[in-house]
Amino acid sequence: MTDITFYFIALSLCVFAFLTVVSRDVFHCAVWLALTLLSISGIYFYLGAGFLGVIQILVYVGGIITLFVFAIKLTAHIGDAAIRQTNEQVIPSGIVVLILFYFLIKIVVSSPWAKIDPQAPVLSLKELGASLMTTYLLPFEFISLLLLAVMVGAIVIGRVKK
Amino acid sequence: MVSVAHLIPLFPFLAFAANILFGRRLKSASAIVSVLASSISLVLSLIVFKGLLDGECSYLLGKWLTINDVSINFGVNVDALSVMMLLVVTIVGTLIEVYSIGYMRGDPRYSRYFAYISLFMASMLGLVLADNFLMVYIFWEGVGLCSYLLIAFWFERPAAAKAGLKAFVTTRIGDTGFLLGIFLLFLATKTLYFSDLSHLVPVPQNEWMLTAAALLIFCGAMGKSAQFPLHVWLPDAMEGPTAVSALIHAATMVAAGVYLVARTYSLFVLNSFCLETVAVIGGISALMAATMATVNNDIKRVLAYSTISQLGLMMLGLGLGGYTAGTFHLMTHAFFKALLFLCAGSVIHAVHTQDIQKMGGLLPKMKVTGITFIIGTLALAGVPPFAGFWSKDEILLKAFQSGHVVLFGVAVLTSFLTAFYMARLIFLVLFGKPRSDLPAHESPKTMTVPLMVLAFFAAFVGLLGSPATHHAFQGFVYFGVAPEGETHASNGIMLLSTAIGLLGISLAYLLYMAGHKILPVSVRARFAPLYRLLLNKYYVDEIYEAVLVRPCLKLCEFSSTFDRLVVDGLVNGVAQVMQWVSATLRPIQTGMVQNYLLIQVLGVILFILTVAGKICFRF
Amino acid sequence: MIPLNYFLILGAFLFCIGILGVLTRRNVVGILISIELILNAANINLVAFNKYLGTPDGLGQIFSLFVIAIAAAASVVGLVLVIAIYRNGKSVYADQYNLMKW
Numbered sequence: 001m002t003d004i005t006f007y008f009i010a011l012s013l014c015v016f017a018f019l020t021v022v023s024r025d026v027f028h029c030a031v032w033l034a035l036t037l038l039s040i041s042g043i044y045f046y047l048g049a050g051f052l053g054v055i056q057i058l059v060y061v062g063g064i065i066t067l068f069v070f071a072i073k074l075t076a077h078i079g080d081a082a083i084r085q086t087n088e089q090v091i092p093s094g095i096v097v098l099i100l101f102y103f104l105i106k107i108v109v110s111s112p113w114a115k116i117d118p119q120a121p122v123l124s125l126k127e128l129g130a131s132l133m134t135t136y137l138l139p140f141e142f143i144s145l146l147l148l149a150v151m152v153g154a155i156v157i158g159r160v161k162k
Numbered sequence: 163m164v165s166v167a168h169l170i171p172l173f174p175f176l177a178f179a180a181n182i183l184f185g186r187r188l189k190s191a192s193a194i195v196s197v198l199a200s201s202i203s204l205v206l207s208l209i210v211f212k213g214l215l216d217g218e219c220s221y222l223l224g225k226w227l228t229i230n231d232v233s234i235n236f237g238v239n240v241d242a243l244s245v246m247m248l249l250v251v252t253i254v255g256t257l258i259e260v261y262s263i264g265y266m267r268g269d270p271r272y273s274r275y276f277a278y279i280s281l282f283m284a285s286m287l288g289l290v291l292a293d294n295f296l297m298v299y300i301f302w303e304g305v306g307l308c309s310y311l312l313i314a315f316w317f318e319r320p321a322a323a324k325a326g327l328k329a330f331v332t333t334r335i336g337d338t339g340f341l342l343g344i345f346l347l348f349l350a351t352k353t354l355y356f357s358d359l360s361h362l363v364p365v366p367q368n369e370w371m372l373t374a375a376a377l378l379i380f381c382g383a384m385g386k387s388a389q390f391p392l393h394v395w396l397p398d399a400m401e402g403p404t405a406v407s408a409l410i411h412a413a414t415m416v417a418a419g420v421y422l423v424a425r426t427y428s429l430f431v432l433n434s435f436c437l438e439t440v441a442v443i444g445g446i447s448a449l450m451a452a453t454m455a456t457v458n459n460d461i462k463r464v465l466a467y468s469t470i471s472q473l474g475l476m477m478l479g480l481g482l483g484g485y486t487a488g489t490f491h492l493m494t495h496a497f498f499k500a501l502l503f504l505c506a507g508s509v510i511h512a513v514h515t516q517d518i519q520k521m522g523g524l525l526p527k528m529k530v531t532g533i534t535f536i537i538g539t540l541a542l543a544g545v546p547p548f549a550g551f552w553s554k555d556e557i558l559l560k561a562f563q564s565g566h567v568v569l570f571g572v573a574v575l576t577s578f579l580t581a582f583y584m585a586r587l588i589f590l591v592l593f594g595k596p597r598s599d600l601p602a603h604e605s606p607k608t609m610t611v612p613l614m615v616l617a618f619f620a621a622f623v624g625l626l627g628s629p630a631t632h633h634a635f636q637g638f639v640y641f642g643v644a645p646e647g648e649t650h651a652s653n654g655i656m657l658l659s660t661a662i663g664l665l666g667i668s669l670a671y672l673l674y675m676a677g678h679k680i681l682p683v684s685v686r687a688r689f690a691p692l693y694r695l696l697l698n699k700y701y702v703d704e705i706y707e708a709v710l711v712r713p714c715l716k717l718c719e720f721s722s723t724f725d726r727l728v729v730d731g732l733v734n735g736v737a738q739v740m741q742w743v744s745a746t747l748r749p750i751q752t753g754m755v756q757n758y759l760l761i762q763v764l765g766v767i768l769f770i771l772t773v774a775g776k777i778c779f780r781f
Numbered sequence: 782m783i784p785l786n787y788f789l790i791l792g793a794f795l796f797c798i799g800i801l802g803v804l805t806r807r808n809v810v811g812i813l814i815s816i817e818l819i820l821n822a823a824n825i826n827l828v829a830f831n832k833y834l835g836t837p838d839g840l841g842q843i844f845s846l847f848v849i850a851i852a853a854a855a856s857v858v859g860l861v862l863v864i865a866i867y868r869n870g871k872s873v874y875a876d877q878y879n880l881m882k883w
């Protein structure tokens with residue numbers, strides 16, 4: 001993989017992310033979010049985490065975005081377009097976020113991470129699966145419990161009460 | 163025998179408790195409880211007297227406080243002086259309680275009255291038996307309290323309530339001096355026991371302390387015995403029931419001051435300045451009060467001024483070295499003054515007025531009261547062979563022997579005035595034509611029998627100190643060494659005092675009887691300014707009011723305003739500040755999560771700075 | 782080779798964008814979308830570290846997997862709540878949820 005691929009994906013990622021947060025129409029936000037997530041999966045592929053990239057597309061773009069679109073459509077209003085989408089604290093949060101960004105960059109740049117070479121071996125799916133089922137079994141089980149609880153909770157809260 | 167002494171105050175105290183707790187159920191039986199208790203105390207006092215004659219003395223009762231290396235214990239001091247006081251207090255007290263049965267009949271707070279009287283008896287007896295200053299002070303306060311309670315017994319009358327307050331505050335001023343004196347004495351000598359006083363040797367370092375202590379203790383005596391300048395409470399105290407006036411303000415409580423001086427005589431003897439102060443104050447009080455009594459028209463107030471005057475004479479006697487003379491007069495005075503007050507009470511009970519200008523010619527209608535009244539007057543005026551003659555004679559003798567011409571003159575003048583105003587009282591009340599329509603009748607037996615018993619004492623108790631009994635009293639109560647070679651009766655002095663007494667009586671006779679040869683009205687007109695001065699009690703009350711009371715009240719007002727504005731203002735101000743702060747800070751809770759999130763992100767930034775601050779700011 | 786720094790900076794940028802979205806958007810669904818961005822930024826960091834520093838048993842990827850799962854769960858619950866609130870007559874705009882005001 002060449003470097004140019006990275007720059008291209010990274011740039012489009014930034015653009016899409018920015019568009020996500022500034023769109024007036026929240027449906028557009030969902031669309032831009034989908035594109036952002038796709039770009040991120042591209043980054044994963046570039047970093048050699050193929051499995052993760054696929055999972056990202058499947059779960060995020062396939063499931064979560066669908067969910068968001070449903071939610072948007074279920075809570076839409078006719079007069080939504082006319083109402084402003086940003087609240088009053090735009091300027092203060094802008095300043096705060098800029099400061100935060102500056103500090104984060106500063107820390108990253110000051111650390112000796114620039115000189116490190118990529119050294120991790122690319123794990124095959126089989127090895128990943130094995131490690132998931134052996135070393136990281138406990139979190140795996142917990143996650144499944146969590147997902148179960150979320151499902152039940154969502155059904156309960158989302159019920160239409162007669 | 164003597165060891166029953168500590169039971170003597172106990173029985174009246176139990177009577178007090180019984181009457182306070184069960185008074186409502188006992189009703190008129192509460193009187194019996196009190197009289198019974200007092201009688202038991204009387205019998206016990208006689209037993210102690212016998213024991214003392216057999217040669218026993220004081221004993222310890224129990225431990226109380228032990229601080230560092232100083233211990234203060236309860237003890238009972240049994241000696242001649244205390245036994246004499248015990249007998250006087252119990253005899254007079256019991257008779258007055260019997261009198262009160264008739265006098266206070268029908269009063270709604272009957273049992274409360276007897277409860278207070280018993281409490282007073284207990285405190286007075288305890289005071290007399292105490293063997294250290296602290297115990298005396300406790301009972302001193304006790305009698306002061308009872309005096310207040312009993313003066314203001316009919317507290318629905320504002321005059322009575324005010325009089326009670328005045329008595330308490332005035333004696334309090336004296337008590338403060340007393341307490342300071344006790345402190346000073348303790349500081350100087352590290353002891354509070356009376357028995358240690360006689361072994362005092364004044365060292366140049368603490369000599370001023372001992373003198374000051376003696377004077378301060380005398381302050382307390384001045385307060386309780388109503389000497390100038392703390393005499394203002396006693397005339398007003400006549401607002402209380404007459405039996406109370408008889409017991410407390412004639413016979414016993416006011417005598418506590420004289421008793422105190424006698425008890426601490428060793429301390430006074432150390433410095434002649436102290437003794438002189440005692441004598442001078444006594445003399446001033448005696449003369450001042452006697453002059454005020456000559457013009458007063460209230461029967462009880464005349465007797466009150468007479469009490470102040472006689473106490474002054476006692477102080478005079480003590481101050482001039484006459485320990486025996488002063489205490490002798492204390493004993494006789496208790497009897498005939500109580501008698502006089504009870505007679506006055508009987509008269510008031512019959513005619514329902516206290517103004518002697520409205521009375522007159524009561525003798526035919528109230529024979530027993532009248533005759534005992536006359537006996538009491540003769541005793542007070544110092545006519546032989548009645549009691550007052552012997553004791554007053556002792557004092558005059560001591561005054562003459564001491565060489566103080568001025569004080570001797572004061573004593574003589576006071577005796578003359580005493581005879582005069584008492585005779586005036588008799589003539590205006592008992593003799594002559596009735597000046598107004600009076601429903602006079604003799605009092606019931608419960609009132610007249612004590613009168614007769616007291617008259618007996620008033621007539622004959624003085625003989626205990628006379629040549630007839632070979633001066634038995636003087637041989638019993640004395641200071642220091644037994645008086646072997648002193649002269650106790652000088653014929654010249656005896657003649658002089660008899661003459662003065664008769665002179666006073668005759669002057670009164672001329673003014674108030676005898677066909678009105680000299681009219682009192684014309685005398686009054688001639689000396690009008692003097693008359694006004696005397697009638698207004700030398701304006702002492704008004705001076706106190708202006709100089710002491712009003713500034714004090716102003717200070718109180720100022721304190722109250724200060725408290726309201728500054729102190730309350732501060733406290734309320736703190737609350738106000740809190741409210742302002744909270745009102746200012748409250749809008750922080752907008753209820754909008756995104757505001758909170760913003761602050762959280764700021765917090766995260768701060769956290770980053772804390773952890774990696776140096777990296778963040780490296781340029 | 783792309784230095785590790787670049788990935789981290791990318792992650793930081795995405796993170797800040799996400800925070801900006803959370804703090805400024807009025808529509809609650811929009812806020813939830815921005816939260817997704819934040820979580821993905823963390824994922825990028827994890828995978829980048831996995832590639833460049835080496836982690837035992839592919840921990841970086843596994844961790845990211847779990848993060849994705851949790852993010853999904855979170856957004857599910859969030860969206861369900863939004864729908865429930867919307868059904869109760871309230872709006873979907875965050876600055877109108879101010880019952881907890883003083």
